[in-house]
Amino acid sequence: MAKTPRIPIPPEVRNYVFERDRYQCKSCGKTKLDTQLTIDHIIPLARGGQNDISNLQTLCLPCNQQKQHNLDPRFRRHFSN
Template identity: 75%
Template sequence: MSKTPRIRIPPEVKKYVFQRDQYQCRSCGKTNVETNLSIDHIMPLARGGQNDISNLQTLCFTCNQQKTDNIDPRFRRYFQL
């Protein structure tokens, strides 16, 4: 499995993902009023994930730091590991 190169996520894609995820962390449920939110790859680029919009999710800073380059267990069943 080769690492996918990191590209800058365009502002309009970030806005779409935040809106799609209702401005809530997909892991703990905190909103943008409670914490700083960021865009994260569900399947990490380091593990062969893609820069596709379907591989992006909203996470708060804390959950993103805890996840690091691991695979979110909620999505593990969708990937051959």
């Protein structure tokens, strides 16, 4: 599986994802009032994920750091390790 090149996420896309996800971490539920939020690739680029908006989610910094380049457990059943 080829790694997808990382590109900068434009501010308007970041804002769209934050608004779509209601400024809430998709993993633990913390909001922007509780923690620093980041944009994460659901299927990591290293595992063939795309830079498509449907592959982006809002995660808080601790959840994003914990996930690293691993697959989100909610999507793991669709991929072999």
